[in-house]
Amino acid sequence: MTKIALFGTSADPPTSGHQNILSWLAQHYDLVVVWASDNPFKEHQTSLKHRTEMLRLAIAEIAQPNKILLQAELSDRKTLITVKKARKIWGEEAEFTLVIGSDLVKQIVTWYRIEELFTQVQLLIVPRPGYSITKTDLEAISKKGGKYAIATLNVPQVSSTDYRREGDQQVITPAVQNYITQKHLYNTVTNY
Numbered sequence: 001m002t003k004i005a006l007f008g009t010s011a012d013p014p015t016s017g018h019q020n021i022l023s024w025l026a027q028h029y030d031l032v033v034v035w036a037s038d039n040p041f042k043e044h045q046t047s048l049k050h051r052t053e054m055l056r057l058a059i060a061e062i063a064q065p066n067k068i069l070l071q072a073e074l075s076d077r078k079t080l081i082t083v084k085k086a087r088k089i090w091g092e093e094a095e096f097t098l099v100i101g102s103d104l105v106k107q108i109v110t111w112y113r114i115e116e117l118f119t120q121v122q123l124l125i126v127p128r129p130g131y132s133i134t135k136t137d138l139e140a141i142s143k144k145g146g147k148y149a150i151a152t153l154n155v156p157q158v159s160s161t162d163y164r165r166e167g168d169q170q171v172i173t174p175a176v177q178n179y180i181t182q183k184h185l186y187n188t189v190t191n192y
């Protein structure tokens with residue numbers, strides 16, 4: 001059975017946190033499938049096309065990039081739709097693990113047709129500094145039929161918001177920063 005990690009991200013912009021997660025997943029799964037997507041709960045500051053291109057650049061910098069597949073056509077606001085598309089590509093024999101940071105643990109039970117989604121994927125929760133994983137939230141996931149594991153990696157305390165709000169270049173890589181500068185994305189003073 002092929003073990004496939006599924007990782008969707010707003011990538012607005014992709015950070016060293018995303019790279020860290022992808023790199024760890026590449027060492028633990030047969031294949032890591034990633035896509036940039038719109039999030040129904042968020043506004044995005046750049047187009048999906050640019051976010052996908054930045055994600056491509058961020059992936060290219062990771063060791064074992066051949067294990068990480070950027071699959072833009074999987075992108076959908078609803079993860080269930082993404083997973084259905086993935087099922088069509090990789091078939092019933094694939095075992096899907098949906099990867100989320102611990103900041104989404106409380107929210108995920110409110111996602112579109114979550115009980116059906118939980119019949120299709122296992123969950124891997126990546127601890128995120130500042131977002132503890134509570135027993136109550138894990139119980140809510142179990143109640144909806146979710147099966148979860150908690151990953152053993154330490155991701156730096158970075159977020160896309162740090163870049164959008166403060167222009168904090170520490171959280172992204174030079175390749176992504178060059179793309180942002182070239183395309184005049186984000187309204188940070190660092191672009192001028």
Ligand SMILES: Nc1ncnc2c1ncn2[C@@H]1O[C@H](COP(=O)(O)OP(=O)(O)OP(=O)(O)O)[C@@H](O)[C@H]1O
Nearest residue numbers: 009010011017100101127128155156158159160161
């Ligand atoms: N530093 C991090 N540690 C752990 N998980 C993370 C980290 N950054 C992102 N993630 C997880 O990666 C996925 C994609 O995150 P997303 O693209 O929204 O990044 P973000 O930094 O949270 O963005 P924003 O600041 O815009 O909310 C989510 O499941 C999120 O929980």
Ligand SMILES: O=C(O)c1ccc[n+]([C@@H]2O[C@H](COP(=O)([O-])O)[C@@H](O)[C@H]2O)c1
Nearest residue numbers: 008009010037038039077078079111112
């Ligand atoms: O399926 C849903 O209802 C749903 C609700 C909110 C977020 N998502 C997905 O969750 C993934 C992570 O979102 P984000 O913004 O934290 O990167 C991304 O692929 C979103 O499309 C999915």
